[in-house]
Amino acid sequence: MRPTVQCLAPGGFFSRSLEEFKRLSQFAIKLEGLSSPRKPFPLVRFDTAEDLKQCKKxxxxxxxxxxxxxxxxxxxTQTEPAHARxxxxxxxxxxxxxxxVQRTGYAGFRTLEQGRTIFGQSFWDVSLYGYLALQFKSDGRKYFINVQTDSIVPTDIHQHLLHSKTPxxxxxxxxKWNEFVRTNHGQVVEPQREMLTQKVRTVGISLIDRIPGPYDLSIGNIWATNATEEDDILQRAPGDLQGLPVGSLRRGDYNRKVGRRDSVQEEPERDITETTR
Incomplete structure (x- = not known):
């Protein structure tokens, strides 16, 4: 069997397999499973226009x-990070x-699934990280962050309100990963099982408030983090910060500690339109 151009190209089967092999090798060499990682784990970046292809609207x-x-x-630019609008x-x-069709009024986007490798289906393993972090600029509308995992029920989506303090x-x-709410086909599901953070398939954002009119949300980096001083993405994060744990440091000012600002505890509406499939 001869490898095709598609398999060898960036994002192809063999390319993904090589990246997965590198990741697993580094994991073993650094014994990362024995301690919490201190560096960030990038999930989504929008550094170039090509990066938009990793998402589905x-x-x-x-x-x-x-x-x-x-x-x-x-x-x-001088005033804004690279981002997707x-x-x-x-x-x-x-x-x-x-x-x-009895209900409309929603929009969203999510990352594409990462495809298969010689090790099987590829997932994001964020189980050693305490937080999902996201840089954004909002118009103040009611957006939700959506996380899909390789759960027993494939239509389950974990959601959390993306609250803006400074639109x-x-x-x-x-x-925190345990602050996400499990939903299925737009409804909150009981019991609320723990998210399978070892196998994250996709991450996305949806607007489901069903209020007619324009919307506008800019997204920078999305990453998993333990909010340490070695998280260079967090240190460079623009603007206001929400959800920092006590004792976290930022922007290279290691003598000044930033007090905790708890992430939003508001529970998602119990009539959530499915927009992540």
Whole structure:
């Protein structure tokens, strides 16, 4: 069997397998399983326009609705980090020729699944990290962060409100993995099982408030972290910070400790439209 160009290309089967082998080798060499990692674990970066290809955008337009979704790249400037801009218009208008569609008014995006390697299906293992961190600039609307894992129920999605304290300005939020709420087909599910953080399939964001009109959300880095002084992404994070644990340090100022600002405890609505498939 001769390897194809697609297999050898970046993101191809053999390329993914090599990256997974490197990751597992470093894990063994550094004995990372014996202690909590101090460096960040990048999940999503938008450094270049090519990085947008790692994401899939969605809206009710997929079922005949009229909401729009755009996903644009913006390079780094003196005032802003490199980021993706998720924007468009929400419409609750129902399609006339599809009577089975009874609910519209949502949009979202998520990362693509990482594909298979010679070691099997590839996942993000964030079990040694305490937080999901995200850089964003919001218009103040009610967005949700969505995490999909390789759970027994494949349609389960874990969600958390992306709360903005300073709309129109860059912020960084740290969310504990156990603060996410398990949902299925738009409904909160009981019992609330612990998230399978060893096997994270995708990460995404959705807007499901069903309020007609424009929306605009900018996303920088998304990463797993233990909020240490060796997290260079966190140290450079622009704007306000939410969810830092007591004793965390940032921006290289190792003599000044930043007190905890608890991440949002608000529970997601119990009528959550499924937008992550």
């Amino acid at each position: 969605m809206s009710d337009k997929d079922i005949g609705g009229f909401s729009t979704v755009n996903f644009d790249h913006h390079p780094v 998720f924007h468009g218009t929400i419409s609750t208008q129902l399609p006339h020729n599809q009577p089975h 129109g300005e860059w912020e960084t939020v740290l969310i």
